[in-house]
Amino acid sequence: MRMKFAALAIVTGLLLGTASAIAHHSFAAEFDASQAINLTGTVTKIEWMNPHTYFYLDVKETSGQVVNWGLEMGSPNGLMRAGWTRNTLKVGDVVTVEGSRAKDKAYIGNARVVVLAATGKRLFAASSQADTPQR
Amino acid sequence: MRNIVRNRQHHVLLGAMVAVLLTTFWGVGAQQDPAPAGRAGAPGARGASGPPEPTPRMADGTPNLGRAPGEKGVWSVPYITNMGERIIEPDGTTAVERRTAQGGGRGFGRGEGRPLGGGEGTAGGARGGSKSEPQVPFQPWAAAIYDYNSRNQSKYDPEGYCLPPGGPRLMATPYPMEIVQLPEQKRILMIFEGATHIWREIYMDGRPHPDGDALNPTYLGHSVGRWEGETLVVDVVGFNEQTWIDYFGHPHTDMLHVVEKYSRPNKNQLRYEATFDDPGAYTKPFTVRWTIPWSPRGELTEYICQENNKYLQSLTDDFGQPVFKKQ
Numbered sequence: 001m002r003m004k005f006a007a008l009a010i011v012t013g014l015l016l017g018t019a020s021a022i023a024h025h026s027f028a029a030e031f032d033a034s035q036a037i038n039l040t041g042t043v044t045k046i047e048w049m050n051p052h053t054y055f056y057l058d059v060k061e062t063s064g065q066v067v068n069w070g071l072e073m074g075s076p077n078g079l080m081r082a083g084w085t086r087n088t089l090k091v092g093d094v095v096t097v098e099g100s101r102a103k104d105k106a107y108i109g110n111a112r113v114v115v116l117a118a119t120g121k122r123l124f125a126a127s128s129q130a131d132t133p134q135r
Numbered sequence: 136m137r138n139i140v141r142n143r144q145h146h147v148l149l150g151a152m153v154a155v156l157l158t159t160f161w162g163v164g165a166q167q168d169p170a171p172a173g174r175a176g177a178p179g180a181r182g183a184s185g186p187p188e189p190t191p192r193m194a195d196g197t198p199n200l201g202r203a204p205g206e207k208g209v210w211s212v213p214y215i216t217n218m219g220e221r222i223i224e225p226d227g228t229t230a231v232e233r234r235t236a237q238g239g240g241r242g243f244g245r246g247e248g249r250p251l252g253g254g255e256g257t258a259g260g261a262r263g264g265s266k267s268e269p270q271v272p273f274q275p276w277a278a279a280i281y282d283y284n285s286r287n288q289s290k291y292d293p294e295g296y297c298l299p300p301g302g303p304r305l306m307a308t309p310y311p312m313e314i315v316q317l318p319e320q321k322r323i324l325m326i327f328e329g330a331t332h333i334w335r336e337i338y339m340d341g342r343p344h345p346d347g348d349a350l351n352p353t354y355l356g357h358s359v360g361r362w363e364g365e366t367l368v369v370d371v372v373g374f375n376e377q378t379w380i381d382y383f384g385h386p387h388t389d390m391l392h393v394v395e396k397y398s399r400p401n402k403n404q405l406r407y408e409a410t411f412d413d414p415g416a417y418t419k420p421f422t423v424r425w426t427i428p429w430s431p432r433g434e435l436t437e438y439i440c441q442e443n444n445k446y447l448q449s450l451t452d453d454f455g456q457p458v459f460k461k462q
Contacts, residue, residue: 024294024295024297024440024444024446025292025294025295025444025446026288026289026290026292026295026382028288028289029287029288029289029290029295030446030449047443049442049443050438050439050440050441050442050443051297051438051440051442051443051444051446052443052445052446054443054445072445075438075440076437076438077310077328077436077437077438078309078310080436104449
């Protein structure tokens with residue numbers, strides 16, 4: 001798992017290395033880097049705000065139940081340096097998210113990479129998980 | 136705000152008590168990460184080829200620590216989370232410089248490599264606490280506070296509350312910053328996009344620090360500067376105790392006296408050095424240093440940390456109670 005994470009992180013860094021990974025608060029206090037998440041779902045809401053942008057994702061679980069996840073990214077200034085705009089993600093978009101799950105909340109996560117299903121475009125999320133290597 | 140401060144003081148006190156208990160049982164040593172994350176191409180250096188461009192200068196020949204006329208550019212402040220790793224040790228090197236020399240990739244730049252004791256980033260992993268940092272001259276209480284902050288992975292970092300960094304942490308907190316020299320006005324302004332979107336004024340008119348109660352303790356303290364040859368030397372006193380030295384949680388008191396040295400050996404590098412002298416928390420002074428790359432196409436943008444800080448909404452104390460109660 002650790003190797004997989006490292007490889008993923010390196011690939012991410014190579015692909016999208018211009019952005020600075022920013023931690024506004026303690027990543028480790030809120031998220032568990034060993035609890036990787038890989039979610040695909042439909043965007044229901046976006047909060048393009050400081051110090052962290054959040055978006056919400058309806059994800060269908062194996063049971064068929066739909067769960068709404070809250071996912072944290074970097075701040076708008078960091079995301080814009082990584083190539084985002086406030087309209088990069090829209091309500092209704094289908095995306096895949098790689099990241100880490102919150103320690104104490106069932107459906108909260110920290111997004112490290114967001115892939116837009118429609119285009120396959122892979123976007124670095126300016127995550128607060130600062131161990132992601134940068135190019 | 137008063138509630139916030141009261142809560143924070145409560146936590147510091149609580150933390151200190153817990154820390155004393157924890158340190159009694161906690162003997163975890165430093166865990167060196169065997170695979171430092173290599174970093175190449177610091178933003179300021181990227182795209183640069185050939186010899187470095189010379190230091191830009193003001194009309195009177197003083198080094199210009201900011202933009203040359205007609206150009207863009209900002210300093211890409213690195214994300215330095217543990218200043219213990221930046222202390223210049225008796226052999227003249229820092230832990231990060233030694234790690235870099237051992238092939239751990241470039242030591243400077245945003246994010247930087249992984250540290251001793253669990254990562255210079257904030258993704259966690261075990262931290263070594265005070266026992267892993269013999270180079271830090273902790274007083275016992277300061278070691279206990281540091282161990283507590285290590286143990287809870289900086290859960291109560293004031294920057295997580297959107298409070299400003301104090302002192303040299305300004306130069307260790309993303310995002311970019313600018314230095315604006317105003318020689319006619321005998322002052323220098325430093326403008327920080329991150330670090331709560333704050334600015335700092337350095338008096339260059341030769342004034343002394345205020346005496347006694349005229350020196351009001353503040354987050355950034357009172358800064359007076361002078362040029363010593365090619366180096367800007369800034370003397371800072373009057374810090375309050377609401378900040379940590381770094382993300383890892385090295386504490387300080389209001390006795391802290393900082394001397395900073397800024398120099399620009401070429402256009403793309405700002406060499407930064409800071410001496411911490413805090414007889415309230417450390418047994419002797421120590422000096423840290425790192426290099427900050429120039430980002431020639433960069434400009435400052437907006438970052439208002441206080442806007443939607445959900446971290447505080449979910450933050451609970453060591454007993455599971457909300458730190459900030461709804462009014």
